[in-house]
Amino acid sequence: MIHDDLDKGREIAARVEAFVRETIIPYEKDTRADAHGPTEELVAEMRDKAREAGLLTPHIGADGSHLSHRATALVLQASGVSPLGPVALNVMAPDEGNIYMLGRVANEAQKARFLAPLVAGTARSAFFMTEPAADGGAGADPSMIQTTAVQDGDHWVINGRKAFITGAVGAKVGIIMARTDAGDGKVAATMFLVDLPDPAIQLERVLDTIDSSMPGGHSILKIENLRVPADQILGEPHQGFKYAQVRLSPARLTHCMRWLGSCRRAHEIASAYAVKRQAFGKPLIDHEGVGFMLADNLIELKQAELMIDWCAGVLDTGVLGTAESSMAKVAVSEALFRIADRCVQVLGGTGVSGDTVVEQIFREVRAFRIYDGPTEVHKWSLAKKIKRETLAAPH
Structure with missing residues (x-):
């Protein structure tokens, strides 16, 4: 059940933002947040505090109902004030997306076994779809999937390799996507729910990547029988x-x-610096080269907010909104990268140091332009839509 309640979303978002600013931001310097994401110990500690504050998984009600996408947008924006905020509140990828899918596709027994601990924040999950490029496997094109699942009596046997699997290390729930034969000659895939860890799923290595906000990092794994x-x-x-x-x-x-x-947090930090920092006889913000960058940030932050709200509204109508989500992903990820880049530039040397969270936000947003489909793939999909609709239109 999804209910459209923007007032409720605003109320929860205000509480979330206060909690993140007061309780979670101090953890940003914690040594338990390393290059491969916050450790299990740190995740558990932060989630305990969110649970005590009544803010764990705040977009899902006790009865399993969800806030609308528009109201959820307010809550998740507030959680993102710190890169650790979504993890602490249990609204981070891949869990948030996996929770959403399981809530809509899983049967009741599967929900009790696999979904309930995710919603409770006592387990993490991993979505096994992407495969190593060296194997010719699925990436932006899922139809290239190489991992196979073959039926054997009342079981299926899965073999393959997966890459860039976020959160696999430490996850308790896995969703594995594998190629299956539907008998019609077409490429088909099936999703399987598995308990983790499993000896048949072997960790090859955890990749070193520029982003570091997601627990468990991003792994390459081999699935054998x-x-x-x-x-x-x-x-x-x-x-x-x-x-x-x-x-x-x-x-x-x-x-x-x-x-x-x-x-928004990065912009706050850059703006405060530009107002206080003096150069050539006046505050940085009074130099047009700096002040105009911050003005551009303000404009693009509002544009991103409006784009998200528009796309969320489409999803709330019950329409899948693939084209709309592609447009939002491209517009927002590209805008946020420009914003983060300007914040680094305004801060100068401080911007490329670990003295503020801005350099991490810059790294995270740079990665965001790739995951869940790079900009170019979404533009290609939109171009195909334009061609299809143009050819179908009367002339």
């Missing part, structure tokens, strides 16, 4: 590509929400 009972198929067999869109369209938008909050 993993046996999964048929009752752990998510939804229907051979419908994995459809379910991926159920997950990815809203997930692209929730990424936009969280990182908009972070870029």
